[in-house]
Amino acid sequence: xxxxxxxxxxxxxxxxxIEVLIRLCGISAILFVFxxxxxxxxxxxxxxxxxxxxxxxxxxxxxxxxxxxHVRYGALALIAGTASVTVLAMALAVPFGIGAAIFIAEFCxxxxxxxxxxxxxxxxxxxxxxxxxxxxxxxxxxIITLFHTPIGLNVLNGGLILALMSVPIIVxxxxxxxxxxxxxxxxxxxxxxxxxxxLIYRVLVxxxxxxxxxxxxxxxxxxxxxxxxVLMATGHAVHIPTSLMDSVRTLTATIAxxxxxxxxxxxxxxxxxxxxxxxxxxxxxxxxxxxxxxRGTRGR
Amino acid sequence: xxxxxxxxxxxxxxxxxxRAVFLLMTLLMVLPLILIVGYLVYQAWPILxxxxxxxxxxxxxxxxxIWSPLLGTIYLVVISLVVxxxxxxxxxxxxxxxARESWGTRVINLAVVNxxxxxxxxxxxxxxxxxxxxxxxxxxxxxxxxxxxVMTLPVIIASTKEALAAVPQPFREACWNVGATxxxxxxxxxxxxxxxxxLTGVILQVSRAAGETAPIMFTGVVFYKAIKEGDPFAYSLFxxxxxxxxxxxxxxxxxxxxxxxxxxxxxxxxxxxxxxVNALAIVVRxxxxxxxxx
Numbered sequence: 001x002x003x004x005x006x007x008x009x010x011x012x013x014x015x016x017x018i019e020v021l022i023r024l025c026g027i028s029a030i031l032f033v034f035x036x037x038x039x040x041x042x043x044x045x046x047x048x049x050x051x052x053x054x055x056x057x058x059x060x061x062x063x064x065x066x067x068x069x070h071v072r073y074g075a076l077a078l079i080a081g082t083a084s085v086t087v088l089a090m091a092l093a094v095p096f097g098i099g100a101a102i103f104i105a106e107f108c109x110x111x112x113x114x115x116x117x118x119x120x121x122x123x124x125x126x127x128x129x130x131x132x133x134x135x136x137x138x139x140x141x142x143i144i145t146l147f148h149t150p151i152g153l154n155v156l157n158g159g160l161i162l163a164l165m166s167v168p169i170i171v172x173x174x175x176x177x178x179x180x181x182x183x184x185x186x187x188x189x190x191x192x193x194x195x196x197x198x199l200i201y202r203v204l205v206x207x208x209x210x211x212x213x214x215x216x217x218x219x220x221x222x223x224x225x226x227x228x229x230v231l232m233a234t235g236h237a238v239h240i241p242t243s244l245m246d247s248v249r250t251l252t253a254t255i256a257x258x259x260x261x262x263x264x265x266x267x268x269x270x271x272x273x274x275x276x277x278x279x280x281x282x283x284x285x286x287x288x289x290x291x292x293x294x295r296g297t298r299g300r
Numbered sequence: 301x302x303x304x305x306x307x308x309x310x311x312x313x314x315x316x317x318x319r320a321v322f323l324l325m326t327l328l329m330v331l332p333l334i335l336i337v338g339y340l341v342y343q344a345w346p347i348l349x350x351x352x353x354x355x356x357x358x359x360x361x362x363x364x365x366i367w368s369p370l371l372g373t374i375y376l377v378v379i380s381l382v383v384x385x386x387x388x389x390x391x392x393x394x395x396x397x398x399a400r401e402s403w404g405t406r407v408i409n410l411a412v413v414n415x416x417x418x419x420x421x422x423x424x425x426x427x428x429x430x431x432x433x434x435x436x437x438x439x440x441x442x443x444x445x446x447x448x449x450v451m452t453l454p455v456i457i458a459s460t461k462e463a464l465a466a467v468p469q470p471f472r473e474a475c476w477n478v479g480a481t482x483x484x485x486x487x488x489x490x491x492x493x494x495x496x497x498x499l500t501g502v503i504l505q506v507s508r509a510a511g512e513t514a515p516i517m518f519t520g521v522v523f524y525k526a527i528k529e530g531d532p533f534a535y536s537l538f539x540x541x542x543x544x545x546x547x548x549x550x551x552x553x554x555x556x557x558x559x560x561x562x563x564x565x566x567x568x569x570x571x572x573x574x575x576x577v578n579a580l581a582i583v584v585r586x587x588x589x590x591x592x593x594x
Contacts (some may be wrong), residue, residue, distance in 0.1 A: 015483050019398070025387050026394025029411040029457065032450050036418060039429035099325030107319055116326060118582055123333050125578040126571060127511025128420070129545045133552050133567050134336055167329055195311050197318040218417070225419025227514040228545075232553060252421045252514075259424075259518050264433070276425040280418060287417035291410060 040280060044273030046265075052274065063238045065258060065268040073271045075278075080240045081248035085230060086223045088159030088244070089166060093223075094216055096163075097170030101215070102200055104171065105178035117172075124168035128228040135161045135233025149245050153235035156244040161229050166219040173218055177211020178204055210293045217290035221283045227252040251275050340571065344564035352565055356529055361551050362558050366566055368527045371534060372441075372541035376516060377509045379445035379537075380452060385502055387449075388456030395457070396464040397486055416454035420514040423451045427519040440538045444520030451515055452505045459504060463497020464490060496588040503581040507574045513545040521546045523554065544570045 041048075053073070056062075060074025104116050135157050143152030181204055189203045205212065235247025236257070249257075255272050262269040304312075351365060358364030391412075399405040427447030437443040467490050475485040491498075521543045527534035535541045548570060552563040 015481055018483050022390050022394045022398060025390035026399065026408060028387055028391055029408055029415055029453070032453065033411045033415050033418075035430060036415075036422065036426040036450075039434065040422060040425045043425070043429045043433075096325050096329055099322050100329050103322035103326045107322060116330065119330050119333060121582065122575055122578055123329070125507055125511075125574055126333075127513070127545055127574055129511070129513040129548050130567050130571050133548055133563065134340075136552055137563075138336065138339060164329075164332055171329070195318075196315050200318070221417050225417070225422070227419065227421040228549065232549070252419055255421045255425070256514055256517065259428075273425055273429075276422050280422050283417050283419055283422075284414055287414050288410065291413050 037277075037280060040273055040276045043265075044270045044277055047267060047270035048274055048277075057271075057274070061238075061240055063254075065271065066261070071267070073268075075251070075254075075275065077238045077240050078249060078251045078254050078275070081234065081238075082224060082250040082252070084155050084241045084248055085158040085162055085234060085250060086220060088155060089162035089223045090216070090220060092159065092163035093167045093170055093219055097167045097215070097219065098174050098212060100167070101171045101174030101178060101212075102204070105175050106196070106200065106204070117175075120168045120171050123164070124172075126165075128165065128226060129232075131161050131165055131229040132232030135229060139233065147245060151235060151247070153233055154245050154247050155234065155241050158230045158234035158248070158250075159244075161233050162223045162226055165226060165229060166222045169222055170215045170219040173215035174208075174212050177208040177215060180211060181207045214290040214293045217286050217293070221286040221290070224286070225252060225279060225283050227256050231256050251279055255279075337571065337575075340564055340568050344561060344568040347561040347565040348568065353569070354529065356526065357524070357547070357551075361524060361547075361555050362562070366544065366547060366569060367529055368525060368534075369542040369544045369547035369566075370569070371527070371532065372521065372525075373510055373544040375441055375535050375541055376445050376448055376521075376543060377506055379441065380448035380509045381502065381506060383446060384449040384453050384456055384505060388453050388501070388505075389460050389498060391453075392457045392460035392464060393486060393490075396461050397482070397490065412454050412457050415450075416458070418451075420451065420512060423447055423515040424518050426450070427515055432519055438538070439518070439522075439540055440520045441535055441541050442520070442537045444516040444541075444543075447515045447519045448509045448512060451512065452508050455505045455508055456498075456501045459501025460494075460498045463494035463501070466497060467493045496584055500581045500585050500588075503577055503584065507577040507581070510577070511545055511570065511574050513543075513549055516543055517546060523550050544573075 057073055057075050058079075059076055060072065061077040061080075062072035062074040063077060064070055064072045100116075100120075104113055108116065136153070139157045139160060140152035143149065143154070143157055147156075185203055185207055186199065189199045194202070230250045231253040234249060234253065236249050236253070237247035238249050238254075239246065241248045255275055258268070259272050262272060353365060353370060354367050355365035356367050357369070395405065395408060395412075399408070424447065427443060427450075431437050431443035431446050432439055435443075437446075471489050471493065472485050475489045476482075480488070520540050522540045523542075523546070525540060525542050544566065548563060548566045551558045551566065
């Protein structure tokens with residue numbers, strides 16, 4: 001940049017300084033992501049590299065972290081717990097989320113669209129601990145009454161709550177994806193005399209396929225990482241579920257429940273950090289693929 | 301007039317059916333919000349009063365109000381806001397005003413997306429490892445607020461970026477043409493024209509920070525701490541505090557024999573605050589859109 005005459009040196013210096021500051025803040029996001037990985041890794045690394053039993057961790061369902069004689073860190077049941085509530089949540093949230101996205105993008109007038117989007121934004125804003133409380137009180141009672149089970153804190157409860165929590169992100173990303181389909185596609189299809197259903201099924205969904213997939217992936221990421229709601233709503237039993245009415249415990253809930261009791265730098269404490277590394281890796285991969293998929297469509 | 305053929309009629313029927321199915325799917329998502337909020341308010345109604353807000357929990361948290369957790373949440377939100385806003389806004393300025401389309405910029409954008417996707421409990425582990433232990437802050441209001449700040453950074457970056465991108469390029473070009481530098485242009489043209497959008501992001505950050513529980517659980521928030529009622533400076537930066545979200549978790553799962561109305565009241569205050577803050581963001585955004593001149 002050519003120096004401007006009459007410009008005080010202080011000002012030029014200040015400008016430089018502020019640019020450096022802006023650049024620093026710009027790369028801060030990268031620093032934080034690395035920082036998160038580094039510090040979580042650091043706390044768990046000692047055990048991870050010195051005799052951590054990976055086979056036990058991934059394939060054993062014996063989770064006895066604070067037992068005196070029989071200490072076991074088998075996370076299979078916890079992984080199964082996370083998987084079961086996530087799968088159920090997605091089975092509910094994906095069809096409803098995509099359906100709602102289609103309704104908002106294709107069937108609504110501008111007014112209805114605006115109010116529905118606001119409602120979904122508010123739905124997304126409800127704190128996870130409030131969802132957990134709803135699971136603990138309302139859903140619990142509803143499930144006990146409807147299914148005559150002794151306790152309503154189970155896979156079904158957690159799955160329902162998680163579905164409600166991840167639906168907003170699926171709707172908003174899915175709606176973006178549908179909006180990005182060029183109008184010429186719609187016009188061409190309508191000119192051929194298709195019904196609205198044929199238009200959606202044959203033209204819009206295939207055209208927005210990648211964006212919709214990204215929406216689903218982000219929903220999965222949200223569901224896997226959710227902590228407080230599943231901690232309160234799934235019943236807290238380390239156990240591989242065989243039915244919807246079984247209580248389970250997820251990876252996230254285990255960290256939240258046990259970190260407070262584990263002495264700092266003990267083996268148990270480090271195993272909890274290793275679970276954290278696992279969670280970080282899962283959500284990192286899920287978010288990265290969602291982002292690459294969205295970018296891929298934009299590139300075309 | 302033409303007579304509708306059987307084909308047209310069938311077409312119209314499918315049309316209606318499809319519309320109804322999608323409408324139903326949408327309603328099934330909207331209804332829970334109304335039902336849940338309604339039910340919570342109904343259950344909490346008897347206890348909601350000004351007294352509930354300004355008295356401490358008493359009797360092992362089985363009676364009294366929510367003054368100390370409420371004040372703690374305000375502390376955490378304000379401090380995390382003060383830390384996250386400048387970093388987030390400057391980061392967004394970098395991404396939108398300075399960075400060129402390059403490999404490095406892509407990595408930064410990816411990092412922002414991933415930061416938003418990190419599970420809240422992993423943020424808790426990070427806060428514990430980095431702020432509490434490594435930086436030696438101990439479990440404190442400061443460590444918990446910094447953890448919240450890192451967690452809510454992507455919210456501010458995303459909405460600020462959007463607000464900056466909405467300022468038309470000719471505004472900047474006109475400013476450069478009269479000899480202003482990049483920063484002068486940003487300071488006097490870009491920022492004043494996007495301040496509303498940035499404000500929306502900041503408001504959303506507040507709502508996010510107020511509702512989070514997991515990241516503050518192990519970094520500075522305790523189950524119970526007695527403070528003086530009515531004293532707004534009762535917590536210190538390096539001491540521990542209570543928080544509304546944590547208080548709701550505690551009294552609904554950890555403490556036996558809590559009267560029903562108490563957790564419902566806490567939930568309604570927390571939910572009400574978060575939804576009110578979000579509604580404020582929505583109002584700000586709508587007013588800006590209707591006022592925009594370009």
